[in-house]
Amino acid sequence: MTFSDLDDAFQELERRADAAGDLVDRPGSGRPRRRNPSHPIRIGAAAAAVTAIAVGISFAAFGGASRHVGGASNPSAPSGTALVRDSTAASAAEPPAVPATDVPATQAALIARFGSILGESATFTVDHANSTDNLITGVLTSDSGTRGMYVLELDKNVAVCGAMGTVGQKSTPLPCPNLTTLADGSKLEVDPDFPDGPPDGVMNDAILSRPDGWQISLYTANVQGKYYGAPVLGKDPALTVKEVTDVVTSPEWLTK
Amino acid sequence: MISAQPVGFDDYVVRNQRALMRFATVLSGQTWLADDLVADVLGRAFERWDRIGAVADPHAYVRRMIVNEHLSWRRRLARTTPRADIKMSECVSDGAHEHAERDAMITRLAALPRKQRAAVVLRYYAGMSDADIAAELGCREITVRSQISRALATLRLGLTGDAPVLAQESR
Numbered sequence: 001m002t003f004s005d006l007d008d009a010f011q012e013l014e015r016r017a018d019a020a021g022d023l024v025d026r027p028g029s030g031r032p033r034r035r036n037p038s039h040p041i042r043i044g045a046a047a048a049a050v051t052a053i054a055v056g057i058s059f060a061a062f063g064g065a066s067r068h069v070g071g072a073s074n075p076s077a078p079s080g081t082a083l084v085r086d087s088t089a090a091s092a093a094e095p096p097a098v099p100a101t102d103v104p105a106t107q108a109a110l111i112a113r114f115g116s117i118l119g120e121s122a123t124f125t126v127d128h129a130n131s132t133d134n135l136i137t138g139v140l141t142s143d144s145g146t147r148g149m150y151v152l153e154l155d156k157n158v159a160v161c162g163a164m165g166t167v168g169q170k171s172t173p174l175p176c177p178n179l180t181t182l183a184d185g186s187k188l189e190v191d192p193d194f195p196d197g198p199p200d201g202v203m204n205d206a207i208l209s210r211p212d213g214w215q216i217s218l219y220t221a222n223v224q225g226k227y228y229g230a231p232v233l234g235k236d237p238a239l240t241v242k243e244v245t246d247v248v249t250s251p252e253w254l255t256k
Numbered sequence: 257m258i259s260a261q262p263v264g265f266d267d268y269v270v271r272n273q274r275a276l277m278r279f280a281t282v283l284s285g286q287t288w289l290a291d292d293l294v295a296d297v298l299g300r301a302f303e304r305w306d307r308i309g310a311v312a313d314p315h316a317y318v319r320r321m322i323v324n325e326h327l328s329w330r331r332r333l334a335r336t337t338p339r340a341d342i343k344m345s346e347c348v349s350d351g352a353h354e355h356a357e358r359d360a361m362i363t364r365l366a367a368l369p370r371k372q373r374a375a376v377v378l379r380y381y382a383g384m385s386d387a388d389i390a391a392e393l394g395c396r397e398i399t400v401r402s403q404i405s406r407a408l409a410t411l412r413l414g415l416t417g418d419a420p421v422l423a424q425e426s427r
Contacts, residue, residue, distance in 0.1 A: 003380070006411065009361040010380070013282045017277045105304065106307065
């Protein structure tokens with residue numbers, strides 16, 4: 001093997017990218033759409049490429065008119081008070097008015113929101129070199145002194161556990177034992193898996209997929225950094241699963 | 257740093273979509289995954305384009321978003337969850353001897369740990385310095401060099417081999 005082989009590999013991958021050629025800019029849509037019907041994408045987000053912006057605007061326009069009912073009184077309870085919605089009944093019933101997600105526009109606003117939600121329960125640092133407007137990461141320290149990394153992400157129209165398949169084909173339901181549907185239709189996933197984590201790594205996370213397509217995720221772990229090989233800081237992450245869930249289901253993420 | 261003349265989103269996409277798709281494909285090794293990465297990132301960038309389009313180098317920012325997205329925990333989680341109908345495309349040799357080494361290299365690239373692969377792509381594809389890669393990946397330069405060194409060993413590329421050809425994503 002030589003470096004020319006590496007360059008050849010890059011060129012071949014470029015050729016494949018060009019051949020895929022399925023990103024077409026649709027004038028006025030503001031984002032590209034997919035043309036290749038055979039490549040796998042998330043069924044839950046299949047319509048997102050074209051409608052994401054319109055949906056966002058729609059929820060933004062109407063979301064503030066009413067308040068969230070089910071989760072607002074106790075938004076931190078992921079299962080006890082949460083209603084698991086029957087899909088048949090739900091489709092026949094009038095869809096509940098759900099407030100839109102109030103998405104911070106800047107990294108500074110995201111940091112401020114996170115701090116406001118955490119209150120006195122924890123402090124945190126921000127690794128700006130590894131953060132963007134929709135993702136902040138750093139080290140959390142709980143009020144009891146427990147330290148560990150965190151990643152807080154806001155994203156739109158991404159996968160919900162158990163809903164993935166190939167466009168044009170019937171999707172196969174996948175086991176997703178840690179997925180709970182909340183009263184407002186949000187889906188809460190608590191996934192204890194720690195991909196690429198160290199042997200003693202523990203991760204507490206919660207991923208909330210809101211009805212308007214926004215996903216609020218918080219990962220905490222008992223390690224120093226985001227990547228494999230980061231040193232272990234303690235036995236447990238700085239926040240428990242309950243506390244992590246409290247953050248992602250906080251009413252502070254909802255439009256007032 | 258704020259750019260004197262903000263770039264419009266449509267103009268940016270027209271000019272850079274191909275380069276982004278190429279970069280994402282080299283980074284991820286999969287065209288369908290690159291498609292997802294670019295679509296997700298551009299969708300997100302669109303909603304914040306008033307700020308992104310005003311920075312000095314919007315392309316660098318968007319490319320960084322792609323790297324972050326590729327390295328994000330959510331995507332790692334997605335890949336550790338069994339999925340139906342999802343099959344990573346194989347690097348199939350076309351049978352020609354001259355392509356065998358190239359295909360073997362693509363297979364080895366695909367097998368690299370994600371951060372090592374990102375370091376290699378940023379160094380030898382995007383032509384970035386170790387310092388810039390360190391800033392992009394949020395680690396120290398020595399870590400970048402270590403990651404690249406290990407990656408090159410896995411790729412069976414000796415440091416005494418041919419001089420690297422620094423491919424540019426914009427070509």
